[in-house]
Amino acid sequence: MQAFLRDSAEFLPILLQGVGLTVAVTLGALVLSTMLGLVWVLLRVSGVPALAAASRWAINVIRGIPIIVQLFYIYFVLPDFGLALSALAAAIIGLGIAYSAYQAENFRAAIEAIEHGQIEAAQSIGMGWALTMRRVVLPQALRVALPPYGNVMIMLLKDSSQASTITVAELALQGKLIASSTFKNTTVYTLVALLYLCMSLPLILLVGRLERRLGRRRAA
Amino acid sequence: MIEIAGLHKKFGEHVVLRGITATIARGEVVCVIGPSGSGKSTLLRCINGLEHWHAGSVRIDGVPVLPHDRSIRTVRAAVGMVFQRFNLFPHRSALENVVEGPIFVKREPRAAAEARGRALLARVGLAGREAARPEQLSGGQQQRVAIARALAMQPKVILFDEPTSALDPELVGDVLGVMRALADDGMTMLVVTHEIAFAREVADRVLFLDGGVIVEEGAARQMLGAPREPRTREFLHRVLHPI
Numbered sequence: 001m002q003a004f005l006r007d008s009a010e011f012l013p014i015l016l017q018g019v020g021l022t023v024a025v026t027l028g029a030l031v032l033s034t035m036l037g038l039v040w041v042l043l044r045v046s047g048v049p050a051l052a053a054a055s056r057w058a059i060n061v062i063r064g065i066p067i068i069v070q071l072f073y074i075y076f077v078l079p080d081f082g083l084a085l086s087a088l089a090a091a092i093i094g095l096g097i098a099y100s101a102y103q104a105e106n107f108r109a110a111i112e113a114i115e116h117g118q119i120e121a122a123q124s125i126g127m128g129w130a131l132t133m134r135r136v137v138l139p140q141a142l143r144v145a146l147p148p149y150g151n152v153m154i155m156l157l158k159d160s161s162q163a164s165t166i167t168v169a170e171l172a173l174q175g176k177l178i179a180s181s182t183f184k185n186t187t188v189y190t191l192v193a194l195l196y197l198c199m200s201l202p203l204i205l206l207v208g209r210l211e212r213r214l215g216r217r218r219a220a
Numbered sequence: 221m222i223e224i225a226g227l228h229k230k231f232g233e234h235v236v237l238r239g240i241t242a243t244i245a246r247g248e249v250v251c252v253i254g255p256s257g258s259g260k261s262t263l264l265r266c267i268n269g270l271e272h273w274h275a276g277s278v279r280i281d282g283v284p285v286l287p288h289d290r291s292i293r294t295v296r297a298a299v300g301m302v303f304q305r306f307n308l309f310p311h312r313s314a315l316e317n318v319v320e321g322p323i324f325v326k327r328e329p330r331a332a333a334e335a336r337g338r339a340l341l342a343r344v345g346l347a348g349r350e351a352a353r354p355e356q357l358s359g360g361q362q363q364r365v366a367i368a369r370a371l372a373m374q375p376k377v378i379l380f381d382e383p384t385s386a387l388d389p390e391l392v393g394d395v396l397g398v399m400r401a402l403a404d405d406g407m408t409m410l411v412v413t414h415e416i417a418f419a420r421e422v423a424d425r426v427l428f429l430d431g432g433v434i435v436e437e438g439a440a441r442q443m444l445g446a447p448r449e450p451r452t453r454e455f456l457h458r459v460l461h462p463i
Contacts, residue, residue: 120270121307125321125373126297128290135324139311 007187011178015188018174019195025091025160025170030153032096037103044104045111047129055104062101067162070094075166091163099156106152110145111137147214150207154200171195221246221408222267222377227276229262229432236262237273238432244377244410249403251419251440252412254429255455260412263429264379267410268292268299281376297325300370300378304385306362308354314341314365315350321373333372340368344398360391364398377408384415396422416459420444428452 043055062070075090085093114137122132164173175192179185222244229237236259244250252260265271267278269287278285285295308317315337322333341350344364354362363383370378380399384392396418403409403422413419419426423440428449436449447453 115307117303117305117307118309121301121303121309123270124268124296124299124301124303125369126293126325127321128293131324135320136309140309143311 004187004190007182007184008191011182011184011188011191014178015171015174015191015195018169018171019199021088021163021168021170022157022160022172022199024088025095025163025168026153026157028088028092029095029099029156029160032092033099033103033152033156036096036100037107040100040104041107041111042133044108045133059101059104062097065098067095067098067159068165070098071162071166087163087166087168090166091160091168094166095156095159095163099152099159102152102155103149106145106148107141109148110141113144114140143214147207147211150203150210154203154207157200157203158196221281222410223277223279223282224263224267225277225279227263227266227273227278229259229266229271229273236432237266239276240429240432240434242427242434242437244408246376246408247406248425249407249409249411249423250425250427251423252410252427252429253414253416253419253455253459254435258429259432260429261381264301264381264410264412267379268296268301270301293325297321297373298376300373300375302363302366302370302378302380302383304382306354306359306366306386308362308365308369310354313351313353314346314357314368317354317365318368318372321369326373337368337372340371341365343371343401344368345394358391359387360394363387363395367395367398367402371402377410378402380409380411380413382412382414384413414459416444416456428455430455 040055040059043051046052071091071094074085074094075087078085078090118136118140119132122136127135160170161172163170164176167173169177171192175188179188182188222242224240224242227237227240228235240259240263252263254260262271266273266287267280267285269285269292272287280295280299283291283295286292309320312320315334318337318340319330319333322328322336323330338347338350341347344367346361346364346368349357349361352361354365357365367378367383383399384395387395392415396415399409399411399418400422411419411423420440425437426440426443427434428436428443428447428451430451436443436447436452438448443452444456447456
């Protein structure tokens with residue numbers, strides 16, 4: 001136990017640097033995937049068949065390719081076409097695009113959960129499509145989408161470890177580097193797991209609370 | 221002010237309206253009665269373009285209603301609608317529901333819109349409930365907020381789609397009372413309803429729809445008191461003497 005604590009004191013500062021990058025990748029990809037996901041879903045519900053079809057296909061293609069392959073593609077293939085990104089930027093863009101598909105599906109489910117009468121009420125006072133979305137549909141859909149959004153955050157936090165495959169020295173990769181140079185696998189990977197839990201457990205508890213609150217609202 | 225000419229509408233193979241022709245004059249209160257599935261709600265929803273149709277035309281003050289054209293927004297801003305299930309915005313308070321259209325569609329200044337909104341809520345008997353959320357209000361109160369929301373747009377006409385059908389019986393009277401006051405103030409109203417007593421007392425004219433056609437129309441008291449058509453007689457008998 002003492003050895004564990006001594007080694008922890010030595011490794012933690014390095015691992016915390018990894019935590020910093022994990023948070024950067026997660027938050028960056030969260031923002032990008034949210035914005036892209038909104039774009040996909042607004043195209044999907046635009047009522048214009050060509051736009052809806054384009055959105056459907058974009059989502060299918062994104063969902064059909066493993067995240068790791070998307071990361072490789074952006075980091076290793078795009079430079080061949082003259083677009084060289086830093087590892088961090090590539091990780092954020094890759095995960096952001098990959099997760100935009102899940103975000104879009106989540107948003108779509110939330111929008112479709114809104115009663116059609118709400119849209120008719122908005123139209124009946126002269127609102128057009130954009131105003132109906134902004135003032136009536138999206139504010140209500142946001143509440144429905146919030147718990148699953150929290151789940152997406154948790155998944156994204158964990159999947160940010162895939163950035164290690166394109167040399168982003170986030171938490172998982174830092175752990176692997178320390179472990180392979182010190183052979184203290186147990187200590188290092190226990191710390192890595194605990195650090196992930198420190199970040200994910202608060203999110204998990206928060207999602208649980210949001211779900212209960214939404215459940216009460218539905219029951220009322 | 222509303223001219224409906226030769227309106228045909230079908231849902232898939234099912235024909236709902238088979239050539240409806242009717243006019244509603246300014247200040248007139250017209251009730252539309254008829255069995256469920258007779259097309260009366262569909263007819264109402266065509267007037268503000270919530271439904272499109274296959275033949276015929278609807279004009280309001282001479283301007284054609286085109287459900288798929290951008291101009292439909294202007295039409296809808298001038299045609300109020302009250303729904304059977306209220307359709308209030310659940311994430312906004314009573315007052316916010318009322319001022320939503322004036323502020324965001326008509327771009328009125330917030331202060332003026334809210335002052336008028338408060339007055340409208342008072343007019344429908346809900347002074348003091350401005351901050352209440354729809355879920356905190358009874359069905360009758362929600363429907364009166366919905367009427368205030370329609371009035372806030374200063375419409376030329378209000379369409380009522382079975383406004384009391386989703387209410388507990390003891391709450392019907394409050395809503396009908398508000399509607400009667402509106403009629404007395406000269407509002408043009410087209411009301412789809414099963415409340416025959418309301419039609420007799422308040423309406424100027426009644427249209428009886430069955431099978432997608434207007435079977436009979438006439439002055440309210442005369443037609444409801446002494447219907448000419450056997451189908452009207454049978455319908456009224458069933459509604460007025462359910463057992």
